[in-house]
Amino acid sequence: MKLRDYIIRRILLLIPVLIGISFITFFLSHMIGDPAAAWLGEKTIGQEEAVKAIRAAHHLDDPLPIQYFYYLNDLAHFDLGRTGRNEGGRPVIEALKDYFPATLELAILGMGFAIIIGIPLGILSAVFKDKVPDHIVRVLALVGVSMPIFWLGLILKYWFSFKFDIFPLDGRLPYTVLAPPKVTGMYTFDALLAGQFDTFFVALRHAILPSFCLGLITLAILTRMMRSSMLETLTQDFIRTARAKGLSERKVILKHALRNALTPTTTVAGIAFGGLLSGAVMTETIFAWPGIGRFSVKAIGSTDFASIMGFALLIVLFYVLSNLLVDILYVYLDPRVKYG
Amino acid sequence: MADVLLSIKGLKTNFYTYTGVVKALDGIDLDIYKGETIGLVGETGCGKSVTALSIIRLIQWPPGKIDEGSITFDGKDLLKLPLRDMQKIRGNNISMIFQEPMNAFNPVYTIGDQIAEVIMLHQKKKKKEAWQDAIEMLKFTGIPAPERVAKSYPHELSGGMLQRSMIAMALSCKPKLLIADEPTTALDVTIEAQILDLMKGLKTTTGASILLITHDLGIIAEMCDRVGVMYAGNIVELADVGSIYKKPSHPYTVGLICAIPTLDTKHCNRLATIPGNVPNLIYPPPGCRFHPRCNKAMDRCSKEKPGWYKVGEGHYVSCFLYEGGDKK
Numbered sequence: 001m002k003l004r005d006y007i008i009r010r011i012l013l014l015i016p017v018l019i020g021i022s023f024i025t026f027f028l029s030h031m032i033g034d035p036a037a038a039w040l041g042e043k044t045i046g047q048e049e050a051v052k053a054i055r056a057a058h059h060l061d062d063p064l065p066i067q068y069f070y071y072l073n074d075l076a077h078f079d080l081g082r083t084g085r086n087e088g089g090r091p092v093i094e095a096l097k098d099y100f101p102a103t104l105e106l107a108i109l110g111m112g113f114a115i116i117i118g119i120p121l122g123i124l125s126a127v128f129k130d131k132v133p134d135h136i137v138r139v140l141a142l143v144g145v146s147m148p149i150f151w152l153g154l155i156l157k158y159w160f161s162f163k164f165d166i167f168p169l170d171g172r173l174p175y176t177v178l179a180p181p182k183v184t185g186m187y188t189f190d191a192l193l194a195g196q197f198d199t200f201f202v203a204l205r206h207a208i209l210p211s212f213c214l215g216l217i218t219l220a221i222l223t224r225m226m227r228s229s230m231l232e233t234l235t236q237d238f239i240r241t242a243r244a245k246g247l248s249e250r251k252v253i254l255k256h257a258l259r260n261a262l263t264p265t266t267t268v269a270g271i272a273f274g275g276l277l278s279g280a281v282m283t284e285t286i287f288a289w290p291g292i293g294r295f296s297v298k299a300i301g302s303t304d305f306a307s308i309m310g311f312a313l314l315i316v317l318f319y320v321l322s323n324l325l326v327d328i329l330y331v332y333l334d335p336r337v338k339y340g
Numbered sequence: 341m342a343d344v345l346l347s348i349k350g351l352k353t354n355f356y357t358y359t360g361v362v363k364a365l366d367g368i369d370l371d372i373y374k375g376e377t378i379g380l381v382g383e384t385g386c387g388k389s390v391t392a393l394s395i396i397r398l399i400q401w402p403p404g405k406i407d408e409g410s411i412t413f414d415g416k417d418l419l420k421l422p423l424r425d426m427q428k429i430r431g432n433n434i435s436m437i438f439q440e441p442m443n444a445f446n447p448v449y450t451i452g453d454q455i456a457e458v459i460m461l462h463q464k465k466k467k468k469e470a471w472q473d474a475i476e477m478l479k480f481t482g483i484p485a486p487e488r489v490a491k492s493y494p495h496e497l498s499g500g501m502l503q504r505s506m507i508a509m510a511l512s513c514k515p516k517l518l519i520a521d522e523p524t525t526a527l528d529v530t531i532e533a534q535i536l537d538l539m540k541g542l543k544t545t546t547g548a549s550i551l552l553i554t555h556d557l558g559i560i561a562e563m564c565d566r567v568g569v570m571y572a573g574n575i576v577e578l579a580d581v582g583s584i585y586k587k588p589s590h591p592y593t594v595g596l597i598c599a600i601p602t603l604d605t606k607h608c609n610r611l612a613t614i615p616g617n618v619p620n621l622i623y624p625p626p627g628c629r630f631h632p633r634c635n636k637a638m639d640r641c642s643k644e645k646p647g648w649y650k651v652g653e654g655h656y657v658s659c660f661l662y663e664g665g666d667k668k
């Protein structure tokens with residue numbers, strides 16, 4: 001099968017997945033309250049007529065399954081509905097377009113941390129198995145996976161912002177700095193594209209604590225994964241062959257073992273990337289980062305169904321896409337794997 | 341055949357496991373002559389592979405360690421060489437082929453890349469030239485369409501093809517010693533015959549010495565000039581191939597040869613199996629490690645380790661029964 005056909009097939013498979021997710025989120029979110037009342041807010045009391053009017057206009061009096069089909073119909077036209085009061089009722093798609101790049105930026109940087117630090121640590125740990133570096137890395141990884149994000153976030157802020165003032169406390173940019181011209185919506189990338197290096201560094205400094213906080217669990221998972229797949233690979237016969245050829249230990253590990261050990265780690269990284277996006281809820285709240293995580297928290301707080309579902313669908317979409325990317329990458333990493 | 345290429349003296353290799361120290365090699369002595377093919381036979385677990393891996397120092401610590409002995413090659417004790425110098429010998433002067441050709445190649449690189457790698461490493465050749473040499477080597481081992489095989493990944497080739505490629509890789513730097521650890525065990529019979537034919541030809545075309553490890557006495561008879569019989573970490577008998585079948589001397593060798601129904605069995609009293617089990621090498625029997633299973637065991641066999649005794653021209657046995665003979 002050609003790569004293009006494979007990608008097309010996988011993307012078509014996305015449709016039933018998205019329908020399934022919309023089904024679940026639709027019925028779950030409609031259990032949390034009355035959106036019409038939420039829309040009107042405190043004014044509801046004595047406004048039964050208004051509530052009724054809103055309910056009628058938005059088919060809210062129809063049975064849930066019927067409402068679901070209205071929703072699906074809109075979805076098929078790429079209409080995710082309208083946001084609630086705190087977004088001023090603008091289309092959900094627009095809100096997502098505004099907030100998503102910020103989250104994606106965090107997730108990409110968080111993944112960057114996880115890969116750049118986690119993979120070498122995992123290798124180190126495997127190569128020095130049962131020696132001091134291994135013990136240190138294993139303890140760190142254990143701490144990393146078990147650290148509660150909200151606590152870590154607060155600790156990071158306390159030490160690195162409040163105490164030592166190395167990084168800013170929260171937000172994406174100070175009010176005094178203009179956002180770079182919008183291309184991707186991710187300030188660091190856009191600043192680079194526009195050649196505004198000052199803005200880039202300011203944006204990066206703002207992003208470092210939250211993205212590290214977001215990426216830490218993934219970092220720890222990748223470290224452990226890399227360690228175990230490296231250890232597994234090092235027991236393989238072809239490693240003995242590589243040594244028997246007279247290759248240096250460095251070459252044996254970085255050329256012969258690494259390529260093989262990366263394959264399982266890549267899968268985990270792909271899955272973790274989807275997790276980073278949804279994990280952003282906590283981090284964004286702590287660091288006042290205006291992304292879809294914070295957006296979804298507010299949406300839940302105001303019974304804003306359309307926004308909640310838009311958030312869920314977007315996360316799932318990226319989950320599936322990052323897995324697709326991993327599957328494609330796989331073919332390059334391991335010649336035994338074929339599309340299919 | 342007088343020149344010694346590699347000389348092993350008193351080699352002891354131990355594995356320090358959780359359950360105890362596995363005394364895998366209990367003082368191996370073996371000379372390998374220039375240009376000869378020497379076989380090592382013995383039951384599974386007797387230490388054949390450990391001997392081979394000890395020679396190129398690929399016993400992994402932990403748990404394995406070479407604790408005593410010397411391995412002299414080219415006037416140098418390999419066991420005392422710095423790792424860097426040992427790496428210059430591996431794959432260059434001494435190379436090795438393994439039992440499972442399917443697992444012995446790295447699955448993510450092509451055969452050609454993997455052969456070229458060793459040529460680039462030891463002969464300091466450029467990639468293109470090394471790749472050309474690799475194809476030459478593949479051709480030399482009788483592989484049809486060597487260009488195509490060079491571009492293939494291991495999973496795309498058959499076991500026989502892989503083992504030929506392995507031999508090509510092992511020979512690509514013209515080693516003086518080729519160690520082959522059960523090179524045909526994983527292959528089916530017709531392929532086995534082809535690979536053995538190929539290896540037989542090597543002696544004349546390359547002049548390399550071959551250390552051939554197997555548990556198949558038939559292969560020894562067909563391929564080797566001399567043979568060492570191993571039992572539980574010791575070489576117990578060492579002889580020219582002709583004389584070992586004519587006059588097996590160590591009780592273990594006798595048992596081993598009698599276990600093959602097709603061979604001439606005039607030394608056997610219809611015994612086809614050796615009673616008892618291979619000893620646990622964590623608590624090996626004292627004295628001669630074979631004595632608990634030996635039908636000719638004497639008192640002293642459980643107390644002292646026998647030395648080497650000569651029973652014929654180039655034929656030595658490590659057994660008190662032959663104490664009358666000359667010392668080696």
Ligand SMILES: Nc1ncnc2c1ncn2[C@@H]1O[C@H](COP(=O)(O)OP(=O)(O)OP(=O)(O)O)[C@@H](O)[C@H]1O
Nearest residue numbers: 355362364383384385386387388389390391403621
């Ligand atoms: N990594 C290891 N850890 C512990 N013991 C080991 C290890 N490798 C080998 N041994 C022990 O050393 C002894 C010799 O093993 P070796 O692999 O040399 O046997 P062999 O003669 O090659 O057998 P086979 O015919 O099955 O290949 C065995 O008793 C084995 O248990």
Ligand SMILES: [Mg+2]
Nearest residue numbers: 388389390521
């Ligand atoms: Mg073996």
